[in-house]
Amino acid sequence: MIRFENVSKVYARGARPALDQVSVDVERGEFVFLVGASGSGKSTFLSLVLREQRPTRGRVYVAGRDVANLSGWRVPTLRRQLGVVFQDFRLLQNKTVHENVAFALQVIGKPRHVIRDTVPEVLDMVGLAGKGKRMPTELSGGEQQRAAIARAIVNRPQILLADEPTGNLDPTTSLGIMRLLDRINRTGTTVVMATHDDEIVNEMRRRVVELSDGVVVRDEARGGYGEREAILPDVGASPVLDSPGSGTRAPVQTVRGV
Amino acid sequence: MRFQFVLGEVFSGLRRNTTMVVAVVLVTFVSLTFVGAAALLQAQIGKLKDDWYDLVEVSVFLCPEGSVVPTCAGGEATDTQVDAVRQIIDTELTDEVSKVYFESKEQAFEAFSERYPDGYQGTQLTADDMQASLRLKLSDAEQFAVVSDVLSGRDGVEIVEDQRAVFEPLFRTLNAATLLAAGLAGVMLLAAVLLITTTIRLSAVSRRKETEIMRLVGASNLFIQLPFLLEGALAAVLGSLLAGGGLWLAVRFMVSDWLERSVDWVAYVSEVDVLRVAPLLVVMAVALAALSSFFTLNRYTRI
Numbered sequence: 001m002i003r004f005e006n007v008s009k010v011y012a013r014g015a016r017p018a019l020d021q022v023s024v025d026v027e028r029g030e031f032v033f034l035v036g037a038s039g040s041g042k043s044t045f046l047s048l049v050l051r052e053q054r055p056t057r058g059r060v061y062v063a064g065r066d067v068a069n070l071s072g073w074r075v076p077t078l079r080r081q082l083g084v085v086f087q088d089f090r091l092l093q094n095k096t097v098h099e100n101v102a103f104a105l106q107v108i109g110k111p112r113h114v115i116r117d118t119v120p121e122v123l124d125m126v127g128l129a130g131k132g133k134r135m136p137t138e139l140s141g142g143e144q145q146r147a148a149i150a151r152a153i154v155n156r157p158q159i160l161l162a163d164e165p166t167g168n169l170d171p172t173t174s175l176g177i178m179r180l181l182d183r184i185n186r187t188g189t190t191v192v193m194a195t196h197d198d199e200i201v202n203e204m205r206r207r208v209v210e211l212s213d214g215v216v217v218r219d220e221a222r223g224g225y226g227e228r229e230a231i232l233p234d235v236g237a238s239p240v241l242d243s244p245g246s247g248t249r250a251p252v253q254t255v256r257g258v
Numbered sequence: 259m260r261f262q263f264v265l266g267e268v269f270s271g272l273r274r275n276t277t278m279v280v281a282v283v284l285v286t287f288v289s290l291t292f293v294g295a296a297a298l299l300q301a302q303i304g305k306l307k308d309d310w311y312d313l314v315e316v317s318v319f320l321c322p323e324g325s326v327v328p329t330c331a332g333g334e335a336t337d338t339q340v341d342a343v344r345q346i347i348d349t350e351l352t353d354e355v356s357k358v359y360f361e362s363k364e365q366a367f368e369a370f371s372e373r374y375p376d377g378y379q380g381t382q383l384t385a386d387d388m389q390a391s392l393r394l395k396l397s398d399a400e401q402f403a404v405v406s407d408v409l410s411g412r413d414g415v416e417i418v419e420d421q422r423a424v425f426e427p428l429f430r431t432l433n434a435a436t437l438l439a440a441g442l443a444g445v446m447l448l449a450a451v452l453l454i455t456t457t458i459r460l461s462a463v464s465r466r467k468e469t470e471i472m473r474l475v476g477a478s479n480l481f482i483q484l485p486f487l488l489e490g491a492l493a494a495v496l497g498s499l500l501a502g503g504g505l506w507l508a509v510r511f512m513v514s515d516w517l518e519r520s521v522d523w524v525a526y527v528s529e530v531d532v533l534r535v536a537p538l539l540v541v542m543a544v545a546l547a548a549l550s551s552f553f554t555l556n557r558y559t560r561i
Binding site for chain 2: 050072073075076077078079080081082084090092103104106107108109151155
């Protein structure tokens, strides 16, 4: 469904590549967690799938299309087979939940009767039955994310991309969202979810692809989030904590009195 | 469905951006009024030429006694010379000249006396002070240069004069006014383009969340850009309609109702001419909006 062949992405000439020789193959119907620290390349990975970016080197295939060489006017056709969910929901605040979901169909020219039939169905499926007339601000975070998911799947995409969908939610709400994503996955939709949430990853036991500095460092069929550093690592009296995820200890510094 | 949706987007965009839209309407209104005024001035010049050029003639003045022009070295033009000139007109200028008649000194004196019965500025003139001429009616007044070329320098011809020259100062003035109007129109049109560009940009920025969602769910480029295009076009067309209306009122009240009554021997532009110019203004407005949109949209709503 999604295939990366030796994909590298360099944003600025001479800069460290955001992705470096990444090869990943996601099968139809799979559920894949994309984990890694901030700046490890997760977002670049997703934006390459969406064809918001083109790879510097290598090939990206999405739903059978060579995305890197896709001409501009075909991009909309590609995106109609993809659904996207974000950490910040990105609902239109001046539209009701129903209108937000309908919007995704209206702008790709779906006829009115299709919209009238599909939107309530999808709202029902994501657990927002009867809340179509609410404004996004009248919903809880979890409900807003459900609305966003409804919008992402209303056109029945083959692939659902989720960029830290639980990043703004408390653990209980996150669990609900994960159940929803799991249900969507069971209907045959391929789900790729970038996340920091180790609890969720460990609990779901799905395929995990871990990126670090743009390189795939782990690809496990039923993985967990992986080793985490202790919040307060045993590095002695250190005034400076190293950036999380680098795995190296900060050099011990002693502060001398003046 | 699509159409209705796009229209909805257009109107919500117009509502959100009211002040800018009003500015666009006004600027296109003023600029296109100048364009229209320039066009009407040209139409007016055309009408005057049509009218007046039918009345004017080319005068081929024949050599009088004591002229210093080289072709008059032989003194007053003889009948043979006059006949030779007429011969040339009949053979070489058959297409250009539609009518020829000879005005003798006596006839010239008669016409002069008729116009100035009490003598001209106190002078006492006789027929001998007049100059005989050949009067040519041209089939096309614009052909004067050809006629002048053929006849000037012939023996017995002192000078070839175009009566059209009388109108030149007026036409020069009207042409200068046209240029002024066109120049102002140019400046205002530039302002209009910049303003439409800014309006579309503002509109695009204020709706960037919508456009982002549209991009992500796979709306086509045209579909994303159409509301913005229509917004600019609608405002510009509104301005052009105002310009057409303004010109119509100006012609109706200033020309038809006032000028035509006070100076009635001139043919003026009428409301019909405005109706002829107005569609061009609308087309220009649409082109203007399309041009500005083209440059802006590719930068602000790219896929």
